[in-house]
Amino acid sequence: MRTRSLYTRQNEGFTIVELLIVIVVIAILAAITIVAYTGIRDRAVVSSLASTLSQTTRKVEAYAVEHSGALPSTLADAGVDAVTASEAVYQAYNTTTPGAYCLQLTQSEKTYFVTRKNQTATEGFCDGMVAWWPLNNDIQDVMGNGGGTEIGTLSQSNGADGQTNGAYYFNGSSKITMQPEWGAAYSFNQISGSAWVRLAESGGYYGVLWSPGMPIHWELRTNNLWRARISGTNPVDMTPGPAVGDWTHVVFSYNRAVPSFTFYINGQSMYTSSGDSGTNTFFTTSGGNPGDIGAALNSGRYWVGDLDDVRIFNRALTAAEVAQLYNLGAK
Known part of the structure; x- marks a missing residue:
């Protein structure tokens, strides 16, 4: 009789409560995974933006060295690739000595910028x-x-x-x-x-x-x-x-x-x-x-x-x- 009872229990499957617990655990694990993935993705985007801003800044500064301190009017003048040049917001001012500029890039809805005197990528915009x-x-x-x-x-x-x-x-x-x-x-x-x-x-x-x-x-x-x-x-x-x-x-x-x-x-x-x-x-x-x-x-x-x-x-x-x-x- 005892053996039959055990056999019956083994074939009944999960109860509703047990299923709910499993669903909750899966949801929690999924949420943790999504948050972790989002954080990793966001850090990758910021790292990519900072790297591109740094590389572009070096080309702008190299142009200025070669042109007696004058900043390029456009990023294309500095030899920046066409994709970056088309996506960036770049403003140069040669009215002061040395000249001033700001450079802004957006990727995956994140926008960062640098200026000539602040070359640490900063979240936000510098347009205007x-x-x-x-x-x-x-x-x-x-x-x-x-x-x-x-x-x-x-x-x-x-x-x-x-x-x-x-x-x-x-x-x-x-x-x-x-x-x-x-x-x-x-x-x-x-x-x-x-x-x-x-x-x-x-x-x-x-x-x-x-x-x-x-x-x-x-x-x-x-x-x-x-x-x-x-x-x-x-x-x-x-x-x-x-x-x-x-x-x-x-x-x-x-x-x-x-x-x-x-x-x-x-x-x-x-x-x-x-x-x-x-x-x-x-x-x-x-x-x-x-x-x-x-x-x-x-x-x-x-x-x-x-x-x-x-x-x-x-x-x-x-x-x-x-x-x-x-x-x-x-x-």
């Missing part, structure tokens, strides 16, 4: 970027256009991404002044500014970024509300106001041809207007000063707090690009 101050250990523009001179005393601080010495603290009487006339080489029919900011106090006017000389001037500043002005138009106050002690990503995007002006906070559009036709000239010397980071209009409007990853583009960024900048975080 004419100046970039990462503010990591120094105050120089790594695009090579805007320069950077310390006025007053700045102190290093942790960046918006937590990086040690990845930002600078502005004490209310300090700023970074840009290189004279660097903006004269560009038409700013479109312009965008981006910065990560952390305010240390409230109740005053605190300038983030500006180009002096009304009406050739724009700024990001705060007076308990976000305030923006461009081309001499009346300033616009926007909510929500900045939270003291919190890192915030702020961006404006301006298209003179439309005209349109959009202000973003933490990747979200907070204000849009029809703007005015304004000017297309910025960052040229006015009163001996081409532009500042950490100040606006006068000495009573210095920034008090930390600034990180300041960028200037000579095109109007799209909402998707602003969201990408925010999601990638400070560099």
